[in-house]
Structure formats: structure tokens, C-alpha cells
Amino acid sequence: MKLxxxxxxxxxxxxxxxLLGRRKIAYTTVMTMMKILExxxxxxxRRQERAFxxxxxxxxxxxxxxxxxxxxxxxxxxxxEPLLVHLVRGKHIRERDLEKVRRMLEESK
Amino acid sequence: MKLxxxxxxxxxxxxxxxLLGRRKIAYTTVMTMMKILExxxxxxxRRQERAFxxxxxxxxxxxxxxxxxxxxxxxxxxxxEPLLVHLVRGKHIRERDLEKVRRMLEESK
DNA sequence: CTTATAGTACTAATTAATTCGTATGTCAAG
DNA sequence: CTTGACATACGAATTAATTAGTACTATAAG
Numbered sequence: 001m002k003l004x005x006x007x008x009x010x011x012x013x014x015x016x017x018x019l020l021g022r023r024k025i026a027y028t029t030v031m032t033m034m035k036i037l038e039x040x041x042x043x044x045x046r047r048q049e050r051a052f053x054x055x056x057x058x059x060x061x062x063x064x065x066x067x068x069x070x071x072x073x074x075x076x077x078x079x080x081e082p083l084l085v086h087l088v089r090g091k092h093i094r095e096r097d098l099e100k101v102r103r104m105l106e107e108s109k
Numbered sequence: 110m111k112l113x114x115x116x117x118x119x120x121x122x123x124x125x126x127x128l129l130g131r132r133k134i135a136y137t138t139v140m141t142m143m144k145i146l147e148x149x150x151x152x153x154x155r156r157q158e159r160a161f162x163x164x165x166x167x168x169x170x171x172x173x174x175x176x177x178x179x180x181x182x183x184x185x186x187x188x189x190e191p192l193l194v195h196l197v198r199g200k201h202i203r204e205r206d207l208e209k210v211r212r213m214l215e216e217s218k
Numbered sequence: 219c220t221t222a223t224a225g226t227a228c229t230a231a232t233t234a235a236t237t238c239g240t241a242t243g244t245c246a247a248g
Numbered sequence: 249c250t251t252g253a254c255a256t257a258c259g260a261a262t263t264a265a266t267t268a269g270t271a272c273t274a275t276a277a278g
Binding site: 029 | 265266267268270274275
């Protein structure tokens with residue numbers, strides 16, 4: 001998914017070659033993965049020339065939002081607050097970013 | 110895991126009965142799950158009377174911290190800031206909780 | 219027309235996770 | 249001593265996810 005997002009659209013070959021850099025994998029494996037992502041509704045495909053070109057079916061923001069929500073549901077029974085607390089209190093986050101968040105919160109007041 | 114945390118310690122039977130409330134499941138299934146959690150280092154067991162009593166092997170905070178980090182790595186390539194931004198901007202979080210976070214941030218300044 | 223190439227479709231093998239059954243042991247009640 | 253309740257150990261069946269192979273098609277080069 002990330003790879004398709006980065007490129008906004010990508011063929012199986014594009015993704016295949018990008019993945020090859022990191023690990024050994026078969027071309028058809030990538031094909032299968034992308035087909036599954038398609039049937040699950042994360043990618044759309046469109047024939048272009050000989051090959052399929054895949055693009056995201058939904059805006060990235062939306063998908064990530066859904067992932068966050070699922071994570072929250074699973075780990076914190078759906079409430080965001082404890083997650084925030086962890087993030088702020090733990091050493092997950094750099095001081096510089098904290099400052100950014102402070103400002104954001106001020107604005108949205 | 111959640112169930113053991115809630116109880117601080119639990120037998121297979123405890124967990125089994127708690128799960129039964131939600132879905133049909135076999136006693137031995139729960140046993141296997143807990144044994145796996147043990148070999149993976151999430152639970153410790155200790156014989157008590159006839160049965161094993163399981164307790165968390167690590168403090169809950171620590172485990173959850175690890176899960177958050179893994180999630181961040183996977184989804185945001187390891188940086189916390191975009192996750193924060195999502196949480197604050199999206200409708201994941203109630204106004205009341207936002208206020209709490211604001212206060213926390215002020216204090217930790 | 220033949221062949222090499224790049225692609226898909228379909229199927230199959232592999233691996234990992236989940237769920238459960240059977241055999242067996244222990245203890246307390248009768 | 250026998251039986252029933254309750255436990256574990258071990259192995260196996262099931263299901264889901266991941267990875268890959270083979271057959272077939274279209275196209276462009278020669």
C-alpha cells in the first residue's frame with residue numbers, strides 16, 4: 001500500500017521491483033497481493049496498455065484513520081485518550097514534535 | 110492478555126469462562142493460547158494447587174508501549190508526530206479528552 | 219510466421235495461526 | 249477402591265495468510 005501511495009499509482013512491476021530491493025520475492029507473489037488488496041477494496045485497477053495500473057481506492061488519510069481506530073479499539077477498547085497519554089508521557093516522541101502538537105491544540109481550541 | 114491484566118492473575122478456567130460469555134470456545138483452546146503467550150514471554154505460570162496460575166510477565170505499560178511503537182513503525186515509519194496529528198485533527202477524540210491532553214502538555218513543558 | 223518478452227489467470231504449495239480432541243494424571247467424595 | 253470433576257500434555261485438524269509455479273495470451277522484433 002505504502003508503495004502505491006508513494007507513487008499515486010503503480011503497476012505490479014513497479015511494486016515488484018521496489019520490493020526486490022529489500023527481499024527476494026516472486027513477481028507473481030506481488031500480483032496476488034495486489035489482487036487481494038483489490039478485492040478487499042483498497043486498490044482499484046485499470047487496464048493501461050498491456051498491464052493493469054493500480055491506484056488507491058480511497059484517500060490515504062481515510063485508510064490510516066481507519067487503521068488508527070482499529071488499533072484503538074483493539075488495544076484501548078476504543079478510547080483515544082489513553083493512547084494520547086502514552087504518546088505524550090512515553091519517550092515515543094521528540095520534544096520538537098511535542099511543541100508542534102501544543103501549537104496545534106492551541107489553535108483548535 | 111487483557112483479561113489477565115484485569116485480574117492481575119488468572120487460571121485457564123478464569124479466562125475460559127470470561128471468553129465463553131462472548132463466543133463459543135473450547136477449554137483447551139484457551140489453554141493453548143495461554144501456553145503460547147507464555148512461551149512468547151508475555152505470561153509467567155506458577156503451579157498453585159492443581160492448576161497453573163498465570164500472571165503478566167511484564168508491566169502492562171511496557172507491553173502497550175511496545176505495541177504502540179510497532180504500530181508507529183509499521184504505519185508511520187516510526188515517527189510519532191503524524192499519529193498525533195491524526196488523533197488531534199481527526200474525530201477520534203472527544204473534546205473533553207483534548208482538554209486533558211492540553212493540560213498534560215502544559216505541565217510537561 | 220516464429221520467437222522472445224511481459225503480462226494475467228488460475229492453481230497449488232508452504233507456513234503460520236487458531237481451534238479442538240484424546241489420553242492421562244490427581245484428588246476428593248462416596 | 250471406584251468414580252466424577254478438573255487439570256495438563258501432546259498432537260492434530262482447520263482455517264487463513266503468504267508465496268510461488270504453470271499455462272496461456274498478446275505484442276513487438278526479426
